[in-house]
Amino acid sequence: MSNVIEHLNWRYATKSFDATKKLDDDKLHRILEAIRLAPTSSGLQPFEVFVVKNPELRAKIREVAWNQSQVTDASHLLVFAAWDNITPARIDAAFDYTNEVRGFVNEGWEAYRKQLHGIIAARTEQANFDAAARQAYIGLGVALVAAAAEGVDSTPMEGFDPAAVDQILSLKERNLRSVVILPLGYRKQDSDWLVNLKKVRRPRDKFITELA
Numbered sequence: 001m002s003n004v005i006e007h008l009n010w011r012y013a014t015k016s017f018d019a020t021k022k023l024d025d026d027k028l029h030r031i032l033e034a035i036r037l038a039p040t041s042s043g044l045q046p047f048e049v050f051v052v053k054n055p056e057l058r059a060k061i062r063e064v065a066w067n068q069s070q071v072t073d074a075s076h077l078l079v080f081a082a083w084d085n086i087t088p089a090r091i092d093a094a095f096d097y098t099n100e101v102r103g104f105v106n107e108g109w110e111a112y113r114k115q116l117h118g119i120i121a122a123r124t125e126q127a128n129f130d131a132a133a134r135q136a137y138i139g140l141g142v143a144l145v146a147a148a149a150e151g152v153d154s155t156p157m158e159g160f161d162p163a164a165v166d167q168i169l170s171l172k173e174r175n176l177r178s179v180v181i182l183p184l185g186y187r188k189q190d191s192d193w194l195v196n197l198k199k200v201r202r203p204r205d206k207f208i209t210e211l212a
Helices: 002-010 025-036 055-063 088-102 107-121 125-149 162-168
Strands: 047-052 076-083 176-185
Touching (some): 047 176, 055 076, 055 162, 088 107, 125 176, 162 176
Antiparallel strands (some): 047 076, 076 176
16 A cells, blocks of 8 residues: 555646657557556446557647647646436446346346436536546546556546547447546656646644544
């Protein structure tokens, strides 16, 4: 556990990436696998991750992301895209797949399926998207920790036009909406103003309250 804290103290929101340094496939695979294994509500995994390698696509995304250099200079760019709606069909696909993998049907699990159908039916499409987007952020958090453990720099970014990114990546056709993007790579020490600054977080006693 002490290593996890060391890794988290080491990481920061990298402002300048070294475009000449590339992330090896093994490290990328482990980060992506960590995201895939992240917990999600009801095990639905209501988001997908796009690894944008195409330089032209990344250049277009940079244009709608406040021209932030991390988008194009990082080794890899991940886009987290949530379901545009949590539908009965999507719930059934997830539950049916679980039954297939486990090799049996559980009565309680099937009762919960019906309950979940009722929950999503009572919400608006936007509320269901918002719920899916929150799950994507769980995946993002796991990605940040996994990247730090691999010695890989990362920068979680909301500073972009989601509708424009959706169009660039044709996400609407997949019934997805972009939520957050994550450049991965290696810091450029001599041009990143944040690299040597002390990490600042609220004191523990101002952040954590223990209720005995």
